[in-house]
Amino acid sequence: MDIFSQLNLSTDKFFQELNESKEIIRTSWSYITGTLDAALKGQDSKSLLALIPYIEQGEGTPAYEHIGESRQILRILHIVRLELTYQKTPFFLHCADKDSLMEKYMLSLFALRRLFFRLSEDSVKEAEDWLLRNKLSVFAIYVIIQEDFIFADNALYGKIAELCSAYWDDGDKQLFLSLTAGN
Amino acid sequence: MDEHKFCFILCTNNDILLSEAIHYISHLIIPDGYTTELLTVADAKSMTAGYNEAMTASNAKYKIYMHQDVFILNKNFLSDVLSIFQSDASIGLIGMTGYESISADGVMWHAKDRLGTPYKRKASYPPLSEYRYSLSEDGYQSAAMIDGFMMVTSTDYLWNTESLTGWDFYDAYQSLAFLLHGHKIVVPAQRHPWCMHDDGGVLSLTNYNRYRQIFMNTYKDMLGRHYSEIPAAAKDEGS
Numbered sequence: 001m002d003i004f005s006q007l008n009l010s011t012d013k014f015f016q017e018l019n020e021s022k023e024i025i026r027t028s029w030s031y032i033t034g035t036l037d038a039a040l041k042g043q044d045s046k047s048l049l050a051l052i053p054y055i056e057q058g059e060g061t062p063a064y065e066h067i068g069e070s071r072q073i074l075r076i077l078h079i080v081r082l083e084l085t086y087q088k089t090p091f092f093l094h095c096a097d098k099d100s101l102m103e104k105y106m107l108s109l110f111a112l113r114r115l116f117f118r119l120s121e122d123s124v125k126e127a128e129d130w131l132l133r134n135k136l137s138v139f140a141i142y143v144i145i146q147e148d149f150i151f152a153d154n155a156l157y158g159k160i161a162e163l164c165s166a167y168w169d170d171g172d173k174q175l176f177l178s179l180t181a182g183n
Numbered sequence: 184m185d186e187h188k189f190c191f192i193l194c195t196n197n198d199i200l201l202s203e204a205i206h207y208i209s210h211l212i213i214p215d216g217y218t219t220e221l222l223t224v225a226d227a228k229s230m231t232a233g234y235n236e237a238m239t240a241s242n243a244k245y246k247i248y249m250h251q252d253v254f255i256l257n258k259n260f261l262s263d264v265l266s267i268f269q270s271d272a273s274i275g276l277i278g279m280t281g282y283e284s285i286s287a288d289g290v291m292w293h294a295k296d297r298l299g300t301p302y303k304r305k306a307s308y309p310p311l312s313e314y315r316y317s318l319s320e321d322g323y324q325s326a327a328m329i330d331g332f333m334m335v336t337s338t339d340y341l342w343n344t345e346s347l348t349g350w351d352f353y354d355a356y357q358s359l360a361f362l363l364h365g366h367k368i369v370v371p372a373q374r375h376p377w378c379m380h381d382d383g384g385v386l387s388l389t390n391y392n393r394y395r396q397i398f399m400n401t402y403k404d405m406l407g408r409h410y411s412e413i414p415a416a417a418k419d420e421g422s
Contacts, residue, residue, distance in 0.1 A: 004287035004407055011288040015392035022389060068383025103199055110203050117256065117311060119210040151304055 021062055028063040032070060036098040045084055048092065052077050069102065075147050076105055082139040088172075091140050108136055109144050116156045128163055135167045138176045152180075189213075189261055190243035191221045193251050194233035200251040200381075207254040214262045230331075230353045231342035238339055248334040250380065256302070256311055257377040263316045267323055267371060268337045275338050275366025276358065278329025279378050285327050287407040289395045291355055298324045300373040301380065314375040323369040327410035328358040332380040340364065346401065350387075352394040359402060365415030 001009075032051060039047035054060040055074050063070045076091060083090045095101040107130060114127035141160060145152045157180040165173060191208055195201045201223060213219055222241060227233025234248055245264070249255075257263065264277050280299035282291060308314070331354025343356045361368055371377070399406060405413060 007286075007293065008288045011290055011293070011395075015388075015395070018388060019392065025389075066385060066388070068385035068387070071383060071385065106199050106203075113254075114206075119207065119258075123206065123210065151306070151308070 018066075021066075024059075025062045025066050028060045029067055029070065032060055032063055032073065033098050036073065036101065040092055040095055040097050040101060043092070045080065045090065045092075048077060049081055049084070052081065072102065072105055072148070073098075075143055076101060079137070079140045079143050082143075083137050086139075088137045088139070089135070091137065104134070105144075108134065108140065109148055112141065112144060112156075112160075115159055116152065131160075131163055132166060136164070138164075138168065138172045138179070142176070142179050184244050185218070185242045186244045187217045188241075188243035189217060189219045189245045189247060190237070190241040191219065191247045191249065192224070192234060192237040192241070193222075193249055194224045194227045194230055195251045196226055197251055204249070204251050204254060207256070210258060211255060211260055212258050212262065214265055217261065217265075219261070229344065229348050230350050231344045231347045231356075234342045234353070235344060238342070244337060246336045246339070248331075248336070249378075250332045250382075252381045252383075253332050254379045254381065255377065256379060257314070257316065257373075257375065259316065260377055263318075263371065263377070264335050266316075266318045267369060270318055271367065273365065273367050274369055275336060275364070276329065276361045276368040277323075277335040278326065278358075278368065278370050279333045279373070279376070279380075281324075281326030281329035281358075281368065281370040283325070283327055284409045285355075285359075285402070285405050285407065285413075289355070289399045289406065291328050291330065294328070298326055298370040299330075300376045302376040302378065308375040311375055316371065316373070316377075321372045321374065323371045325410055326358070326368045326370050327362065327408070327413065328355055329368055329370060330354060330380075331357075332382070333378055336361075338366070346397050347394060349390050349394060351391045352398050355398055359405065359413070362410065362413045363415060368410070 032055065035047060035051055038044075051060070052074070055064050055070060060070070064074065080090050080092060091104070092101055095104055111127040111130040114123050118124055141164070161173065161176055164176070168176070193201065193204065205221065208221065220241065220243060222237040224233035224237055227236070238246060245268070267277055268274055278299065280297060280301050282294035282298065283296040284294045286293040334354060334357065340357070340360045342353055343360075347353050347356060358368055
């Protein structure tokens, strides 16, 4: 069999399997979004955290493999798990449903990127204001930077440390320094 | 047609992403003597339908079709694409990433010869504030196909709404349309990526295979071919 035929065969197989998984993906995604909406409505952290094993090892893995938003949801859940473990204000506070949670995540990410890219003074100022208003934890900032498309440098870490010192306690500042020291 | 105008065209269904994409657009340096406009199409029936609606509504010579999750980082983006178009009148289409050949299975990214520089975490780029593209030193490479997250044109061809009723393969079809009309497609060499495409790292492929089959049937003679093997004389094929 020539190389083109082999490629076609494996591509056809991939799409056939994807087609057969469509319903499973839809069902697992629907479970994730439904659970998020219900848990956030009641600010139920236990139900929220139960989604981590569901996505990582359970029936939610098809959604994780095929739906990009599920990866950001998993990141948020890990942030929340760390925040609750260390008795910090959870990221989902004031988020009443999945859409508002995702909006907070996206705006946090965009603010951090604006700090990094420094498009203009106004752009940086808007980002600073957003971060000051929303009081993100060390865990939220660190996970977003590490996992979501920011090529951080010492200047960015320094800027964040300076900004967030307005609401981080000494333990937070120390933790952030130790997490970012090797970068 | 206004020869000194750029039009940004985005199909959108997410106000947060759109707003951020526009934030980066608003920071671009506009070349002297040129103007810009922005057209957004909310909840279009399909990518091709949305793009056609905006394309026919704009008299700009240069049109920048981009996804709502694309953030333009190179502040000199407009003058840089202009320098490329002006260097060779046969260049009709510029992309940020592309491929020299058409993959035998129709899946663009299965072609081995990827061009361009997608933004990657932990890659080593020159500082953005110091980066400046040079046409003579950096140059560009010719492509057979470019990725649809960013497609910059200097001439208008209708997007194929007849075959493409969803959100896939509009880029492959339009790339071939430009080649078959005798235009070159190029991808600039980017020491620093000109854009960030924040697609979440996962492609939505649930409807992709349907359009792949249509593409492969329509352009079966083109599959596996290098851009240099696609003659403009074949312009009526598949159109």
